[in-house]
Amino acid sequence: MIANQLPAAEQMKTLWFDTAEGCVRYIDQTLLPHTLSILTLQSADDAANAIVHMKVRGAPLIGITAAYGVWLAMQQQPDSLAQVCHSLLQTRPTAVNLRWALTRMEQALQDLPLNQREAAALQLANHLLAEDAAACSAIGDHGLAIIKDLLAAKQKDHGPDVILNILTHCNAGWLATGAWGTALAPVYKAHLAGLPVHVWVDETRPRNQGASLTAWELGRSGVPHTLIVDNAGGHLMQHGMVDLCLVGSDRTTAQGDVCNKIGTYLKALAAFDNRVPFYAALPCSTIDFNSMDGLTEIPIEERDGDEVRLVQGAAEGGDISRVAVTPSATRVSNFGFDVTPARLVTGLITELGTFDASREGLGRIEKALRS
Numbered sequence: 001m002i003a004n005q006l007p008a009a010e011q012m013k014t015l016w017f018d019t020a021e022g023c024v025r026y027i028d029q030t031l032l033p034h035t036l037s038i039l040t041l042q043s044a045d046d047a048a049n050a051i052v053h054m055k056v057r058g059a060p061l062i063g064i065t066a067a068y069g070v071w072l073a074m075q076q077q078p079d080s081l082a083q084v085c086h087s088l089l090q091t092r093p094t095a096v097n098l099r100w101a102l103t104r105m106e107q108a109l110q111d112l113p114l115n116q117r118e119a120a121a122l123q124l125a126n127h128l129l130a131e132d133a134a135a136c137s138a139i140g141d142h143g144l145a146i147i148k149d150l151l152a153a154k155q156k157d158h159g160p161d162v163i164l165n166i167l168t169h170c171n172a173g174w175l176a177t178g179a180w181g182t183a184l185a186p187v188y189k190a191h192l193a194g195l196p197v198h199v200w201v202d203e204t205r206p207r208n209q210g211a212s213l214t215a216w217e218l219g220r221s222g223v224p225h226t227l228i229v230d231n232a233g234g235h236l237m238q239h240g241m242v243d244l245c246l247v248g249s250d251r252t253t254a255q256g257d258v259c260n261k262i263g264t265y266l267k268a269l270a271a272f273d274n275r276v277p278f279y280a281a282l283p284c285s286t287i288d289f290n291s292m293d294g295l296t297e298i299p300i301e302e303r304d305g306d307e308v309r310l311v312q313g314a315a316e317g318g319d320i321s322r323v324a325v326t327p328s329a330t331r332v333s334n335f336g337f338d339v340t341p342a343r344l345v346t347g348l349i350t351e352l353g354t355f356d357a358s359r360e361g362l363g364r365i366e367k368a369l370r371s
C-alpha cells in the first residue's frame with residue numbers, strides 16, 4: 001500500500017484489529033514519512049517495545065496499544081495479568097492514558113476465571129479503540145465550532161477572503177489516536193467543511209513529530225500547512241500570523257494544567273502575550289483527576305540523549321539514516337514534555353464539550369463523566 005492510495009484522514013487508523021487474521025496491525029511511526037510499514041503486534045513484550053521505541057506514540061494510542069498487549073499476554077498466560085499490567089505501565093511515564101487503559105483492563109479482568117480472560121481482554125481492547133475514535137470525532141466537532149467562531153470574527157474585521165491560521169505542536173493527529181486525532185480533528189473537520197484553514201506545523205525537535213508525522217498527515221489530506229522551526233511561533237504571533245494555537249495533551253490535571261510535548265509551554269507564553277487563543281484538545285482519558293499541580297505532580301519523561309545528538313532523515317528515495325548534529329562528547333538533556341499552567345490555557349476541548357482550564361471546569365467534566 002503506498003501513501004497516496006490510503007483512505008482519507010477521516011477513515012484512517014494507525015492501529016487496528018485485523019478480524020480476518022485475528023491480530024493487531026499498526027503503522028511503524030519511526031519510519032514515516034519515508035516508509036509506510038505496517039507491523040503486527042506479536043506479544044505483550046512486543047507492545048512494550050513498540051511503545052518504548054515510539055513505533056506507536058501519542059497519549060491515546062499508547063493506552064490502546066497497552067490494552068492489546070494485555071490481550072496478547074492473556075492468550076499466552078492468563079495468570080500474568082497483574083505482572084503484565086505493571087510492566088506495560090513502566091514503558092512511558094508521562095501520558096496518563098497508559099495508566100487509564102491498563103487500570104480498565106485490570107479491573108475488568110481480575111475477577112474473571114482464567115479461561116475467560118483472553119476473550120474479555122480482546123473485547124475491551126477493541127472497545128477502548130472504538131471509544132477513543134468516537135471521542136476524537138466529538139472533539140473535532142467541538143473544536144470546529146471554535147474555528148467557525150474565530151473565522152467569522154476574522155472575516156468581520158478583515159473581509160470574506162481571510163484564512164484562519166492555526167499553530168500546532170508535535171503530532172496530535174490520527175496517527176496518535178484511535179482515529180481523527182485530538183488537536184488535528186477540528187482541523188480535518190474544518191477542511192472537510194470547506195473552511196479556509198492553514199496550519200503552522202512546529203517541527204518538534206528532537207524527534208520531529210511535526211515535520212515527519214503532522215506534515216505527512218496534513219499533506220496527504222490536502223490541508224494547507226507550512227513547516228516552521230520550533231522557535232518561530234513567537235515571531236509569527238507578534239506579527240498577527242497565528243489566529244489559534246491548538247495542541248494535544250499527555251496529561252491534564254484537575255486544575256487544568258496541560259502537560260504536552262516539550263516546547264508547548266513556550267507557545268502558550270507567546271500566545272498569552274499576543275492574545276492568541278490557546279486550546280488543548282484531549283479525550284477525558286487524558287485527565288488525571290488525582291493530580292492537581294502539574295508542575296510538581298506529573299512525571300516528565302527524560303529520553304536518550306541520542307535523540308538530540310542525531311537527526312533521522314533520508315535522501316529522496318534513499319535509505320533512512322541518522323546523522324550527528326553535535327560533537328559526540330557533548331552532554332545532552334532530553335526532557336520529553338513540559339507543563340503549561342492552566343492560567344495560559346484558553347480552554348480544553350474534550351468529547352464532552354469545551355471547558356475552562358480551571359478547577360471549576362474540570363469539576364464539570366468529572367460530574368459529566370459520573371452522570
Ligand SMILES: CSC[C@@H](O)[C@@H](O)C(=O)COP(=O)(O)O
Pocket residue numbers: 057058059060095169170171172173176177181182183209247248249250260261336
Ligand atoms: C493526541 S496525542 C497528544 C499528545 O500525546 C501529543 O501532543 C504528544 O505530545 C505526543 O508525544 P510523543 O512523545 O510523540 O508520544
